[in-house]
Amino acid sequence: NAGVMQNPRHLVRRRGQEARLRCSPMKGHSHVYWYRQLPEEGLKFMVYLQKENIIDESGMPKERFSAEFPKEGPSILRIQQVVRGDSAAYFCASSPIYSETPTYEQYFGPGTRLTVT
Amino acid sequence: RKEVEQDPGPFNVPEGATVAFNCTYSNSASQSFFWYRQDCRKEPKLLMSVYSSGNEDGRFTAQLNRASQYISLLIRDSKLSDSATYLCVRRDGNKLVFGAGTILRVKS
Numbered sequence: 001n002a003g004v005m006q007n008p009r010h011l012v013r014r015r016g017q018e019a020r021l022r023c024s025p026m027k028g029h030s031h032v033y034w035y036r037q038l039p040e041e042g043l044k045f046m047v048y049l050q051k052e053n054i055i056d057e058s059g060m061p062k063e064r065f066s067a068e069f070p071k072e073g074p075s076i077l078r079i080q081q082v083v084r085g086d087s088a089a090y091f092c093a094s095s096p097i098y099s100e101t102p103t104y105e106q107y108f109g110p111g112t113r114l115t116v117t
Numbered sequence: 118r119k120e121v122e123q124d125p126g127p128f129n130v131p132e133g134a135t136v137a138f139n140c141t142y143s144n145s146a147s148q149s150f151f152w153y154r155q156d157c158r159k160e161p162k163l164l165m166s167v168y169s170s171g172n173e174d175g176r177f178t179a180q181l182n183r184a185s186q187y188i189s190l191l192i193r194d195s196k197l198s199d200s201a202t203y204l205c206v207r208r209d210g211n212k213l214v215f216g217a218g219t220i221l222r223v224k225s
Contacts, residue, residue, distance in 0.1 A: 106213060
């Protein structure tokens with residue numbers, strides 16, 4: 001059973017370009033979460049999605065960031081017009097339906113390290 | 118005040134030592150807590166859930182004190198492979214709230 005997959009693992013973008021980060025949840029998982037880890041800091045929640053729905057985007061910056069989880073295909077985190085401050089590790093996590101796991105464990109992917117030059 | 122606060126360390130201990138990490142949280146409504154482990158430049162991995170009654174998994178023991186809003190992790194008989202950053206985490210609805218982590222370095 002493959003774990004959460006993310007690609008690319010490393011992404012370099014120049015200031016002003018767009019970054020697209022992809023996440024495929026574990027098989028059977030329908031909930032996806034994106035977290036950002038800035039250098040020397042803890043992980044910070046960004047957004048929680050289910051298929052075709054954004055459930056909670058309270059951690060998303062108001063501008064330039066968007067996320068989707070289409071009916072088919074991976075979840076995408078999109079950052080437009082990247083700036084140096086966007087350089088970070090972006091982790092995706094997935095979980096099964098809440099009622100099936102009382103501890104509500106989230107399984108993390110290996111992350112995408114974004115570097116903005 | 119941070120939602121989840123941890124001593125950043127680093128804790129430098131010899132193999133075989135017992136080491137304890139503490140964590141405090143600010144939201145008394147929190148229901149679920151976890152310890153995650155993160156190796157350098159890797160993803161966080163669940164180490165154990167934390168229950169009010171305390172729970173043990175091999176060399177690891179976790180405790181939760183709701184009155185004091187305090188969580189602890191005890192590692193006995195430290196191994197070199199325990200070197201990592203330990204993240205105190207609380208669940209807030211559907212999202213996880215992470216502490217900044219405590220660095221543990223176990224040396225031979």
